[in-house]
Amino acid sequence: MNNKINIAIIGLGQIGIFLYNELGLKKRYIEKITGKKINIIAISAKKKDKKRRFKIDKKIFYSNPLNIFKDEKIDILFECVGLSDGISKKIIEKALKNKIHVITPNKALIAKHGDFLSSLAEKNNVNLEFEASVAGGIPILRTLKESLNTNKLSKVYGILNGTTNYILTEMENSNLPFDKVLKRAQQLGYAEPNNPKLDLNGFDAFAKVRILSALAFKNKISKNKCIMEGIEKIELKDIKIASKLNLRIKLLGISEIIDNRLFETVHPCLVKKNSYIGNVNGVMNAVITHGKPIGESVLQGEGAGPGPTSSSLLSDLISVLKNNVNKPFGLSSSKRKKIKAFNINNYTNSLYLRFEVKDKPGVLSLITNRLAKYKISIKRIIQTPDKKNIKATIVIITHKTSEINIKNCLSIFKKNKYILIPPTLIRLYS
Amino acid sequence: MNNKINIAIIGLGQIGIFLYNELGLKKRYIEKITGKKINIIAISAKKKDKKRRFKIDKKIFYSNPLNIFKDEKIDILFECVGLSDGISKKIIEKALKNKIHVITPNKALIAKHGDFLSSLAEKNNVNLEFEASVAGGIPILRTLKESLNTNKLSKVYGILNGTTNYILTEMENSNLPFDKVLKRAQQLGYAEPNNPKLDLNGFDAFAKVRILSALAFKNKISKNKCIMEGIEKIELKDIKIASKLNLRIKLLGISEIIDNRLFETVHPCLVKKNSYIGNVNGVMNAVITHGKPIGESVLQGEGAGPGPTSSSLLSDLISVLKNNVNKPFGLSSSKRKKIKAFNINNYTNSLYLRFEVKDKPGVLSLITNRLAKYKISIKRIIQTPDKKNIKATIVIITHKTSEINIKNCLSIFKKNKYILIPPTLIRLYS
Numbered sequence: 001m002n003n004k005i006n007i008a009i010i011g012l013g014q015i016g017i018f019l020y021n022e023l024g025l026k027k028r029y030i031e032k033i034t035g036k037k038i039n040i041i042a043i044s045a046k047k048k049d050k051k052r053r054f055k056i057d058k059k060i061f062y063s064n065p066l067n068i069f070k071d072e073k074i075d076i077l078f079e080c081v082g083l084s085d086g087i088s089k090k091i092i093e094k095a096l097k098n099k100i101h102v103i104t105p106n107k108a109l110i111a112k113h114g115d116f117l118s119s120l121a122e123k124n125n126v127n128l129e130f131e132a133s134v135a136g137g138i139p140i141l142r143t144l145k146e147s148l149n150t151n152k153l154s155k156v157y158g159i160l161n162g163t164t165n166y167i168l169t170e171m172e173n174s175n176l177p178f179d180k181v182l183k184r185a186q187q188l189g190y191a192e193p194n195n196p197k198l199d200l201n202g203f204d205a206f207a208k209v210r211i212l213s214a215l216a217f218k219n220k221i222s223k224n225k226c227i228m229e230g231i232e233k234i235e236l237k238d239i240k241i242a243s244k245l246n247l248r249i250k251l252l253g254i255s256e257i258i259d260n261r262l263f264e265t266v267h268p269c270l271v272k273k274n275s276y277i278g279n280v281n282g283v284m285n286a287v288i289t290h291g292k293p294i295g296e297s298v299l300q301g302e303g304a305g306p307g308p309t310s311s312s313l314l315s316d317l318i319s320v321l322k323n324n325v326n327k328p329f330g331l332s333s334s335k336r337k338k339i340k341a342f343n344i345n346n347y348t349n350s351l352y353l354r355f356e357v358k359d360k361p362g363v364l365s366l367i368t369n370r371l372a373k374y375k376i377s378i379k380r381i382i383q384t385p386d387k388k389n390i391k392a393t394i395v396i397i398t399h400k401t402s403e404i405n406i407k408n409c410l411s412i413f414k415k416n417k418y419i420l421i422p423p424t425l426i427r428l429y430s
Numbered sequence: 431m432n433n434k435i436n437i438a439i440i441g442l443g444q445i446g447i448f449l450y451n452e453l454g455l456k457k458r459y460i461e462k463i464t465g466k467k468i469n470i471i472a473i474s475a476k477k478k479d480k481k482r483r484f485k486i487d488k489k490i491f492y493s494n495p496l497n498i499f500k501d502e503k504i505d506i507l508f509e510c511v512g513l514s515d516g517i518s519k520k521i522i523e524k525a526l527k528n529k530i531h532v533i534t535p536n537k538a539l540i541a542k543h544g545d546f547l548s549s550l551a552e553k554n555n556v557n558l559e560f561e562a563s564v565a566g567g568i569p570i571l572r573t574l575k576e577s578l579n580t581n582k583l584s585k586v587y588g589i590l591n592g593t594t595n596y597i598l599t600e601m602e603n604s605n606l607p608f609d610k611v612l613k614r615a616q617q618l619g620y621a622e623p624n625n626p627k628l629d630l631n632g633f634d635a636f637a638k639v640r641i642l643s644a645l646a647f648k649n650k651i652s653k654n655k656c657i658m659e660g661i662e663k664i665e666l667k668d669i670k671i672a673s674k675l676n677l678r679i680k681l682l683g684i685s686e687i688i689d690n691r692l693f694e695t696v697h698p699c700l701v702k703k704n705s706y707i708g709n710v711n712g713v714m715n716a717v718i719t720h721g722k723p724i725g726e727s728v729l730q731g732e733g734a735g736p737g738p739t740s741s742s743l744l745s746d747l748i749s750v751l752k753n754n755v756n757k758p759f760g761l762s763s764s765k766r767k768k769i770k771a772f773n774i775n776n777y778t779n780s781l782y783l784r785f786e787v788k789d790k791p792g793v794l795s796l797i798t799n800r801l802a803k804y805k806i807s808i809k810r811i812i813q814t815p816d817k818k819n820i821k822a823t824i825v826i827i828t829h830k831t832s833e834i835n836i837k838n839c840l841s842i843f844k845k846n847k848y849i850l851i852p853p854t855l856i857r858l859y860s
Contacts, residue, residue, distance in 0.1 A: 022723075026580050030580070137724045150744040276709065293737025296732070306723075
């Protein structure tokens with residue numbers, strides 16, 4: 001690489017514009033530690049004249065990012081558009097084919113096309129870096145690739161989505177229902193204003209789980225069928241009951257090797273209030289790894305927002321500028337293996353089941369009998385009557401039971417004349 | 431670098447012998463990810479025939495490590511002797527001058543001679559890596575050098591010594607005094623059997639603080655006078671009283687920029703039981719960084735023992751094998767600056783003061799009057815009488831006061847006919 005480095009930034013949303021400004025501020029420092037002079041010579045976004053947090057140099061603005069490749073000699077390209085396909089994929093493909101290093105925080109795209117794009121990068125002898133795609137400012141990918149890489153890892157899990165963690169924390173702290181807290185999160189910029197669905201339904205966390213697995217277990221990005229549940233069904237009532245039981249609800253992403261098979265999941269979990277993970281609150285993310293001989297490691301930090309994301313993007317930039325040799329997934333694509341999927345039906349957990357029922361004699365025995373029939377044994381029952389409305393809330397904590405039983409549970413307890421709404425089911429995590 | 435890499439290991443204690451075995455086990459994997467064939471061609475220790483955890487190849491054994499340089503062509507040398515000077519320094523110097531990459535977990539040596547040795551490494555265009563020197567398996571040095579390096583850090587602190595953290599945790603859990611728990615720690619291999627002093631008096635943690643500062647703030651390793659206190663004076667009584675106040679005692683290492691000056695310290699701190707740092711127990715270590723724009727980051731993991739240490743040593747090895755360009759301190763020696771020392775006298779904290787006194791009228795007012803004279807204001811007093819012995823324990827929690835007052839405190843409350851022993855003083859940390 002030359003000593004003068006030409007940079008393009010595609011996408012000037014929250015992340016892109018912050019990065020643009022940071023590169024300006026830190027140009028000198030970057031030169032000091034790498035000996036390379038960086039120069040932003042092209043930027044691109046949909047609208048040239050949109051109001052942005054920082055002023056842009058309109059002379060280097062492109063409406064069509066694909067034109068940049070014709071006009072300019074780019075060394076490093078930042079993709080900050082964020083689509084899982086479409087223009088994001090097109091730009092990255094084109095860049096790699098043109099022997100341009102690519103840096104991106106785009107988890108949806110890496111989780112979907114990471115294998116293909118990493119092969120392409122390796123073939124063209126350039127880097128494809130995506131530290132910022134998982135857990136914002138937490139350097140978990142570099143840690144997996146460069147620091148824990150000789151350990152035999154068995155598990156990597158954690159809180160991987162700041163939006164949902166903020167919402168769950170805020171529901172507990174402010175005693176407000178989901179909808180109201182979601183609105184507040186949107187006002188504060190912690191949730192997408194238009195379509196927050198991908199955060200709320202677990203999709204975002206799941207993309208991160210796929211990427212983490214690939215780095216931790218050196219496998220191709222899995223396409224296995226897995227459990228993906230979000231927090232949309234969590235009610236304030238559940239949070240309050242959990243609190244009385246000294247538990248807290250967290251959306252966990254989990255990737256684990258069980259019996260040499262890969263198991264990946266995202267779902268809400270009840271964790272102990274006094275546990276480590278139970279105290280990672282607000283927009284914080286945390287990733288925990290288990291491995292030999294290293295033991296347990298924890299990394300925690302701000303999981304979202306332009307500041308932490310930009311910190312990770314710049315760490316990728318410096319790695320590229322230092323000519324560090326990096327296979328995108330730490331190991332060349334041809335050496336990464338496929339790992340068979342663990343059978344979801346054999347995944348076991350204790351369950352929290354909340355029933356809203358008519359307060360009639362026999363309802364509780366109806367529920368417990370059905371659970372017994374499916375061999376789900378009960379650890380604890382808390383029944384709270386609502387005398388005024390002749391209703392009751394029944395919470396049942398079960399012993400460990402397999403996922404196949406969980407499915408049964410949900411189908412046998414459909415709404416009927418005694419069970420007023422389908423029960424809420426949350427897995428306990430220990 | 432050639433594709434066949436010759437390795438020497440000097441020192442076959444707990445760490446060295448574990449590393450020796452690991453290198454054998456992971457040879458193939460290392461070749462897979464780096465394309466380099468490693469070969470241990472020389473090992474050295476004091477005694478050839480000592481009983482060790484793993485069998486060594488006696489054909490490659492050297493009693494005098496300096497002879498290795500004459501006989502063999504070494505590419506990478508691991509120094510696992512662990513002295514701050516003497517043979518450790520001699521070997522590393524010789525290796526670097528011979529253009530041999532050096533990897534070491536030796537914090538005492540790096541804290542003392544890191545500046546000199548890093549210049550030497552840079553001059554000879556080889557790497558000097560020491561990830562394992564701070565916080566065992568936690569990749570904090572690589573994180574500071576490669577992931578957080580464009581952030582403006584203001585603080586890095588944490589629990590940096592597993593031995594003392596184990597002792598404090600075990601005193602609380604088992605209700606046993608310091609001496610007994612120390613013995614248990616020695617039996618379990620968590621404390622040096624012969625001379626545990628360097629762990630207990632804070633020296634070990636302090637060396638790590640010096641190294642962390644140099645990486646976080648890009649300064650030359652400081653030689654400033656600082657506070658260094660260990661846990662030898664912590665009594666079970668203090669741990670019990672702290673517990674009643676919902677506090678826990680932790681030995682913290684802290685490096686901080688205050689008013690553009692560098693402040694480094696190691697001393698026992700009272701932290702809240704429900705805080706994050708209050709729940710890092712046993713042999714675990716944790717490092718917390720504050721910076722912009724990243725915010726707060728936390729790294730936690732096993733801080734000692736051959737497994738985690740070896741994980742870090744191997745991560746250094748792979749970095750070297752990948753030909754990654756690494757200045758030992760992230761920035762070339764000539765560009766690292768000196769930062770002036772913050773005046774210790776201006777360091778402020780709330781204090782916990784425990785007095786053992788004769789239970790006589792006027793004793794409490796004697797103490798409080800003296801504190802008032804030195805403008806130390808009292809937040810809380812807990813007096814517990816011991817009627818049988820006509821004694822009392824008085825615990826005073828003060829408002830924030832500066833370190834100069836703390837020194838005064840200790841001199842004004844020397845043992846006298848009412849104050850039976852010099853008071854115990856522990857700083858509160860918030």
